[in-house]
Amino acid sequence: MPPFERGAASVLPIETTPASVVRFTDAQIDMAHGAGGKATRRLVEGLFLPLFGSSGDVLTDAVALDVDGARIAMTADSFVVRPLTFPGGSIGELAVNGTVNDLAVSGAKPIALLASFVIEAGLSRETLEREARAMADAAARAGVRIAGGDTKVVEHGKADGLYITTAGIGRSDPRVSCGASSVRPGDRVLLSGPIGDHGITVLLARGDVDLSSELRSDTRSVWPLVAAVIDQAAAGVRWMRDPTRGGVATALNELARDIGMSVAIFEEAVPVRDPVRGACELLGLDPLHIANEGQFLAVVAREYADLALAALRTTPGGEQAAIVGEIREQPRGGVLSVAPYGAARIVDMLVGDPLPRIC
């Protein structure tokens, strides 16, 4: 866990120790508490985990359950992206892919989704139908069934068109046993492709920034890429995560904290498209903090790293995968960007919410 941590729905280990002391003392909830960074972590670890009885020392993207011998993963996520559509995707497509990806990076093949809608009265049929079609199409591409759900309507002005919550269930691949506790010094950090496309695309789609580009959201199911890694290097897979809200930096900081070791990032190896790099420079943002909706990080044992990388690169959509870092013993709990000539900078988690409601 924490289950409520990231853009991803998240998880609890099945056996947990209640820790009922609520330590969350912020006076009110602000946008930053939903941004997936430090404030979200404070809320989840300080309020939800103590009350819901989990120890909070494990972070994953889906709950693992054993039901009558079947190994099941389950996850849930709410989507409140603004605007509802943007180049390369829309809220409906995100709602399917986001939940599919949470299952995928927990090593579970997605099976079925439930979709629950909160609709603002006055939403046009065209918009709802367009998003339902986007969901159906995304589900078909991802090979999952949308098996049920719920519809609620709130008064005009009490929502922002449409919020969608998806819950997903998957079958955990028996060949994979990953989690922060499996990570060892020397393990390699793999990244499936270029970062920041989604966050910057949504930012530009809002029109608040006077920039235009051909950038498109990277929203997609990462299951084919995850499956390729599992097929070729299952025994070496130690940890996986889709770096959504808070980006790669936040995901790796959470990992570093959970393992009590360091993650070194080879920043020059991290694929970033020019428009993302340009927008980040103009806006003072770090691509490592920008949300992704179609990428994942994998920590793989050193001896399996080349196999896993080859598996990614030979799978459609994984051509730009790269080894972008490694696990080191020191400094404990942090992420360091390591330059080729030995200079290093600390890469922190996302603080505040520079890009609200990107998923």
Next chain:
Amino acid sequence: MPPFERGAASVLPIETTPASVVRFTDAQIDMAHGAGGKATRRLVEGLFLPLFGSSGDVLTDAVALDVDGARIAMTADSFVVRPLTFPGGSIGELAVNGTVNDLAVSGAKPIALLASFVIEAGLSRETLEREARAMADAAARAGVRIAGGDTKVVEHGKADGLYITTAGIGRSDPRVSCGASSVRPGDRVLLSGPIGDHGITVLLARGDVDLSSELRSDTRSVWPLVAAVIDQAAAGVRWMRDPTRGGVATALNELARDIGMSVAIFEEAVPVRDPVRGACELLGLDPLHIANEGQFLAVVAREYADLALAALRTTPGGEQAAIVGEIREQPRGGVLSVAPYGAARIVDMLVGDPLPRIC
């Protein structure tokens, strides 16, 4: 299904035939589309079912899945009740009990929940903590774990304090095989207790109506009652449903339509507390249309009806259970209220939305 039908999250059969013709033609979404009655059904059957590929001829409250031999039920529901608290309950408690109950009436013992929050920026910590505690307490009472979830925050004015979506997973009881297709003429309709408490309580809590009463929401887990019926009369259980949005009338109309037979209600046998009856008379509402959050309907084979009733009445909270109707062959697809002296009136589904956002 339809999966999106009622206050309950709902369901799809595992094998479905796509019917891709969208027949929903309403120009926009209105409050009535979220009320659980005719408009909701039109939306679900006309838009979601065709696009999501289900046949729409089965209505249940949870999706049934077979994963590696394990029989699993899964459900999801969004909660947008206004106000957030009311006598006898609150949104957090509803969010747990509502999903627990959808599993229960599908014959599945609830195991775990995921909770996904959409929070309006500016919500006080006190409110969020109060609702998280209400969820933790309700989960403890219901014997389920809140195992994970998600947190999103939207700008002030873009939600109504707090919306909560819960997804639940349960283990289907192997002794039960219920569904509309199992229902036969002569089967009895059982009701677990008095109706309308929840809907009228929430209505009065809004202060729009100049009435006061000691009424409290009936929100609770119905699993102990369902389990008692299963333990004593599993072989006779044909169909179960929690009559939330749209009330008993809507649930039974859906049943009547699905089975192509008639449901006769013995209205004088339906338990209704005096304050509910009084409020309904004043407001021109039918108690049969008022939402419940702690009751369920069961259709039970005639020869098991007394056993099932005794099981309910001897379980705490089921003392006022009653046999309130029976299945008849004619008239097809409708619900009739049958008076002791032979008079009858047609009881329709809920039309419009007299009580918006009661769950």
